[in-house]
Amino acid sequence: MESTLGLEIIEVVEQAAIASARWMGKGEKDIADEVAVEAMRERMNKIHMRGKIVIGEGERDDAPMLYIGEEVGVCTQPNADEVCNPDELIEIDIAVDPCEGTNLCAYGQPGSMAVLAISEKGGLFAAPDFYMNKLAAPPAAKGKVDITKSATENLKILSECLDRAIDELVVVVMKRSRHDDLIKEIRDAGARVRLISDGDVSAAISCGFSGTNTHALMGIGAAPEGVISAAAMRCLGGHFQGQLIYDPAIVKTGLIGESKEANLARLNEMGITDPDKIYSAEELACGETVLFAGCGITPGLLMNGVRFFKGGARTQTLVISNQSKTARFVDTIHMAENPSYVSLK
Numbered sequence: 328m329e330s331t332l333g334l335e336i337i338e339v340v341e342q343a344a345i346a347s348a349r350w351m352g353k354g355e356k357d358i359a360d361e362v363a364v365e366a367m368r369e370r371m372n373k374i375h376m377r378g379k380i381v382i383g384e385g386e387r388d389d390a391p392m393l394y395i396g397e398e399v400g401v402c403t404q405p406n407a408d409e410v411c412n413p414d415e416l417i418e419i420d421i422a423v424d425p426c427e428g429t430n431l432c433a434y435g436q437p438g439s440m441a442v443l444a445i446s447e448k449g450g451l452f453a454a455p456d457f458y459m460n461k462l463a464a465p466p467a468a469k470g471k472v473d474i475t476k477s478a479t480e481n482l483k484i485l486s487e488c489l490d491r492a493i494d495e496l497v498v499v500v501m502k503r504s505r506h507d508d509l510i511k512e513i514r515d516a517g518a519r520v521r522l523i524s525d526g527d528v529s530a531a532i533s534c535g536f537s538g539t540n541t542h543a544l545m546g547i548g549a550a551p552e553g554v555i556s557a558a559a560m561r562c563l564g565g566h567f568q569g570q571l572i573y574d575p576a577i578v579k580t581g582l583i584g585e586s587k588e589a590n591l592a593r594l595n596e597m598g599i600t601d602p603d604k605i606y607s608a609e610e611l612a613c614g615e616t617v618l619f620a621g622c623g624i625t626p627g628l629l630m631n632g633v634r635f636f637k638g639g640a641r642t643q644t645l646v647i648s649n650q651s652k653t654a655r656f657v658d659t660i661h662m663a664e665n666p667s668y669v670s671l672k
């Protein structure tokens with residue numbers, strides 16, 4: 328999968344990031360999202376594959392979606408019989424967030440990126456558009472920290488695993504009123520908190536790399552983003568756990584169905600019989616082969632954002648594979664037809 332689709336998925340996220348970055352700082356979050364979706368869809372439809380979107384995004388805010396169940400790729404098109412050999416057919420499931428952190432992009436803030444994860448059929452958890460309580464931590468703490476433990480206990484464990492004093496730990500938390508108690512507990516325990524307004528995928532994956540000064544992500548974000556984060560963390564050998572949140576009273580912000588009862592019924596209809604299950608990275612991205620790709624739209628902890636020059640653009644993409652055990656940073660210059668110059672800046 329990596330050798331056949333590796334370069335293709337890089338181009339998919341690059342095209343989405345470039346399209347979205349043209350709307351960076353313009354205060355138009357829906358347009359920044361829409362152009363990324365269109366660019367992603369257009370590029371995916373050129374890939375010789377039969378792909379199915381299992382995680383799209385947008386139900387919560389009516390964003391333009393690559394909708395769940397949508398089929399993409401050359402081998403899903405009407406003339407597929409003529410152009411695709413059934414014996415060589417590549418069938419994959421795809422989780423996408425064409426513009427993760429649309430507000431960040433619209434307001435020129437760091438951490439927005441175009442992301443996707445792919446796996447063989449059934450290899451990614453088709454999370455509902457619910458919220459998810461998340462815990463991400465570096466590989467050294469994998470399986471040692473636990474989302475069922477208090478933040479205070481997890482900070483002690485992290486401190487031991489990373490050989491750092493608690494006040495040398497930085498925990499990323501989304502700035503939401505639902506996290507007021509969590510933030511207080513982390514601070515009382517002696518650790519430092521980096522509050523983010525959006526973009527918990529970038530924050531989760533940053534825990535997988537030392538040198539980012541990010542030692543944990545705690546708190547509630549969106550479930551689809553949880554699956555994409557889990558795919559990357561699985562490939563990196565980092566810790567990720569997620570638990571669906573179906574009670575609107577816990578979330579406090581955002582849309583999450585009318586009531587707890589209605590949400591439980593919806594989960595049941597989807598075949599999720601244990602709504603309180605705690606999922607590991609390996610369960611959220613359970614495929615034998617998992618690939619993650621993310622291209623910076625705005626600059627972030629992991630990647631540069633898109634930089635335009637007359638006649639072109641430069642992008643940076645992170646591609647992580649559980650097969651080859653690689654995390655590649657791919658730096659690309661995209662040239663227009665006849666660029667007046669090709670910039671290294």
Ligand SMILES: O=C(COP(=O)(O)O)[C@@H](O)[C@H](O)[C@H](O)[C@H](O)COP(=O)(O)O
Nearest residue numbers: 427428429525526527548549552580581
């Ligand atoms: O920031 C985020 C928004 O993603 P997008 O809609 O693609 O721009 C995500 O990283 C978060 O995980 C999540 O969507 C957020 O926590 C939703 O919570 P809220 O804003 O409180 O409704």
Ligand SMILES: [Mn+2]
Nearest residue numbers: 424427428552
């Ligand atoms: Mn998102």
Ligand SMILES: [Mn+2]
Nearest residue numbers: 424426427428
């Ligand atoms: Mn998005």
